[in-house]
C-alpha cells in the first residue's frame with residue numbers, strides 16, 4: 001500500500017489555487033461538493049416521489065371522491081382521478097423513488113462523500129468523471145419532468161415496464177401514441193431515455209468508486225481495516241458495474257421497439273383493439289429476464305450501502321467494536337454474489353418454465369441467510385454497549401428493527417407455492433416498503449444526521465431530529481404494516497378502485513387508516529426538511545469529531561475540509577471499531593496506535 | 601424521552617404490529633377460505649413459514665428491545681453495566697458457549713441454514729404438482745385425466761372463454777380413449793361450433809379443469825385467489841393451468857332463467873360475498889385493469905354443467 005502515499009500527498013488541500021464560485025460549487029470536481037449536490041437533488045426528488053405516493057394513497061382510500069386541490073385537472077371525469085392518471089402516479093412514484101432518490105442518495109451522495117474521506121484519499125481517482133456522473137443526471141431530470149406534460153402523460157406501465165403494454169407501438173411514422181395505453185406513448189420513450197442517462201451516471205460512479213477504493217487508500221488502510229460503509233460501497237459498485245450493462249441493453253431494445261418499429265419484445269399474432277401489428281417474432285419474457293437481471297441486484301444496490309452506514313453508526317454509538325466484522329463483509333459479498341442468480345423470483349408466475357422457478361427459489365431462500373447473519377451481528381454489536389440515543393443511532397436501530405420484518409416477508413414470497421397467492425398483491429408492496437422505506441431510507445436519514453457535521457460544519461438539531469424519528473418510525477409502521485394484511489386478504493397491487501373486486505371492497509377502512517398515516521408520515525418529513533435547511537445556516541457549530549468516531553473523515557484539520565481533504569496524509573494504525581475499554585478514553589481513532597492487541 | 605423510553609417505543613410498536621397481525625383473521629383481513637385442492641397445500645406452507653418467521657421475529661425483536669433497555673446510557677454517564685458483569689442467572693448454564701464468539705457465530709449460521717433448507721424442500725412438491733403437471737403429457741396426474749377444458753383468451757379488459765360444443769364434450773366423456781387426440785388439441789385448435797362466453801368460468805365440483813391460457817394483447821394474470829391459482833397470460837404463448845374446485849357456488853335461477861353464482865348451498869343464501877369467486881386480473885394491463893374481473897361458477901356435478909352448456913349453446917345458436 002505504500003506506493004499510494006506518494007499519490008495522496010500531491011492532492012492535499014493547500015496545493016489547490018482558489019476557484020471561482022462556479023467551479024467550486026457548481027461544476028465542482030471535489031467529491032464532497034458532488035456528494036452534496038447529489039444529496040440536494042435526491043431530497044428534492046424525494047419530495048416529488050412523496051407527492052405522487054400521496055396521490056396514490058388518496059385514490060386508494062377514497063376511490064370515488066373528488067381529488068382536492070387539483071380537481072380542475074380532472075374536470076371531464078367529475079373531478080375524480082382517472083384510471084390512467086392513477087397508473088401514471090404509481091409508476092412515476094416508484095421510478096422516481098428508485099432511480100432518482102434511493103440510488104442517487106446511497107451511491108451518489110454517500111458514496112461520493114464518504115469514500116475518499118474514509119479511506120484517507122484526497123479525492124476520487126477520476127474527479128472529472130465524477131463531476132460528469134452528476135451532470136449527466138440533469139438530462140435525466142429534464143426528460144422525466146418533461147414527460148409529465150406530453151401527450152398521454154408520463155409512463156404508466158409500472159416501474160417494471162413489462163412489454164407488451166409498455167413497448168407496443170404503431171408502425172414507424174405514425175407517431176408515438178401507444179395502441180395499448182395512453183402513458184405508453186411519448187411518456188414511455190422519455191422514461192426509457194431518462195433511465196438510460198441514470199444508468200450512465202451510475203456506471204461512471206461505480207468505475208470511479210472501484211478504482212478509488214482499490215488504488216487510493218491511505219498507507220496502513222488495508223482492506224480489512226476499511227469501515228463497513230466503504231466495504232458496502234465497494235461491493236455495491238461492483239454490483240452496479242456488472243448489472244447495469246444488462247439494463248442498458250434492455251432499455252435500448254425497448255426504445256427501438258417504441259421508436260423505429262423493431263419487435264424485440266412483441267410476439268406474432270397480437271391485436272390491440274381492432275389494430276394488429278404486422279410483424280412480431282419477439283419475446284415479452286426476454287424483457288423480464290433482462291430487467292430483473294439488473295433490478296434484483298439493484299435492490300441490493302439500494303440496501304447494502306445503508307447496511308454499511310448502519311453498521312458504522314451502531315458501533316459508534318454503542319461504543320462497542322462491530323460484532324463479527326469479517327462475517328459482515330462475507331455476508332455482504334454473499335448477498336451480492338447470490339443476488340445475481342435469484343432474479344427469476346420476480347417471474348415465478350410469469351410463464352417462465354416452472355422448473356426454473358424451483359432453482360430460483362432455492363437460491364432466493366438461501367439469500368435470507370446472510371441477511372440473518374447481519375442482523376445477528378448488529379444485535380451482537382449493541383450487546384453490552386453503552387448506547388447513546390442520538391438521532392443517527394435511533395435511525396440505525398430503527399433500520400435493524402424494521403429490516404427484520406422486510407427480510408422475513410421475503411421468505412413468504414420466495415416460497416414458490418405461497419407466492420402463487422401473494423404475488424402481485426399488497427403483500428409485495430408491504431415487503432418493498434419495509435426494505436426500501438423502513439430500511440434503506442431510515443439508513444439514509446441516519447447517514448444524513450451522522451455526516452451532516454462533516455458536510456456543513458454544523459450540527460442538526462438533535463431534539464427536532466428525535467421528533468422526526470419518533471413520528472417516522474411510528475407512522476411508517478402504521479402506513480406499511482397493514483399492507484401485509486390487506487395483501488393476504490387478496491388486495492391486488494396497481495388498482496385505482498378497490499371496490500371492484502369481491503374480496504377487496506371490505507378492506508376500505510384499513511386502506512383509509514393507511515392513507516391517513518401516509519399523509520401524516522409525509523407531513524412529518526417536513527420536520528426533517530426544516531431541520532436540515534435551518535441547521536445549514538443556523539445550526540450549532542460542529543466540533544472536529546462530534547461523535548467521537550474512529551474513522552478517518554473525523555481526523556481532517558477543519559470540520560469541513562477543503563478540496564484535497566487531508567492536510568497531511570493520514571497513516572492508519574488500526575481497524576475502525578476500537579471502541580470502549582481503552583482506559584479512560586472510549587475510542588481510538590484509526591490514525592492512533594491501538595492500545596489493545598489488534599483484533600484485525 | 602428518557603434513554604430507556606426508546607426501547608419502550610420500539611417494543612410497543614412491534615407489539616402493536618404483532619397484535620394487528622394476530623387479530624387479522626378475526627377481522628377478515630386474511631386469506632379467504634380455499635376452495636380448490638391446491639388450497640390445502642399452499643395454505644399449509646404459508647402457515648409453516650408463518651410459524652418460523654414469527655419465532656424469528658419475536659426472538660430478534662425481543663433481544664433488540666431488551667438490549668436497548670439494558671444497555672441504554674445512564675443519565676450520569678456511567679456505563680450501564682460493569683465491565684466484568686456476568687450473565688444473568690438464567691443464561692449461566694450457557695456461559696461457556698456464549699463467551700466463545702466463534703461458536704456463537706457458527707450456531708447462528710448453521711441453525712438458520714437448516715431451517716431454510718427445510719423450508720425449501722417443503723415447497724418443491726407442491727409447486728411441481730400445481731405448475732408442472734399439465735406440461736408433462738405422460739404424467740398420470742389428475743390434471744392430465746381432466747375431461748373439463750376451457751380455453752381462455754384475455755384481452756383489455758375481459759376474459760373470453762371457449763368451451764367445447766355439447767356434442768364434442770359428450771364424445772369425450774363417452775369414449776376418452778378414442779377422442780384423446782381431439783381432446784388434447786382443444787386448446788390449440790378452435791372449432792367453428794365451440795361455445796363462447798365472456799367472463800364466466802363454468803366448472804363442476806371435485807373435477808379437475810385445465811384452462812388453456814393466452815392473451816391477444818398485453819400481459820394479464822389469471823388470478824383466482826379463492827382457488828390459490830395465479831398464472832400470467834403471456835402474449836404469444838399458451839399456458840395450461842389446472843385445479844380442482846371443492847365447493848359449489850351456483851344454481852339455476854328460475855326467475856332469471858340463468859345460472860347464478862354467489863350462492864351458498866348450505867345456507868341457501870344468494871349474493872353471498874364468500875361464495876363470489878372472482879377472476880381478478882393481477883397484472884397491470886391498462887386503465888381498466890382493476891375492473892377486469894370475471895367469475896367462477898362451480899356447478900354441483902357434471903350433469904348440471906352439461907345443462908348449462910346446452911342452454912348456452914342453444915342461446916348462441918338462437919342469436920346467430
Ligand code: HEM
Nearest residue numbers: 299302303345346368371407410411413414423424432435
Ligand atoms: C431476505 C431477503 C429477501 C428475500 C428472500 C426477498 C424476496 C423477494 C421476492 C421473492 C420477491 C418477488 C415477489 C413477487 O413479485 O411475487 C421480492 C420482491 C421485491 N423485493 Fe425482495 N427479498 C429480500 C430482500 C429485499 C431487499 C433487501 C430489498 C430492497 C432493498 C428488496 C426489494 C424488493 C422489491 C423492490 C421487490 C418488488 C419488485 C416489484 O415487483 O415491483 N427485497 N423480494
Ligand SMILES: [Cu+2]
Nearest residue numbers: 296299345346
Ligand atoms: Cu428480487
Ligand SMILES: [Cu+2]
Nearest residue numbers: 820881885892
Ligand atoms: Cu388484465
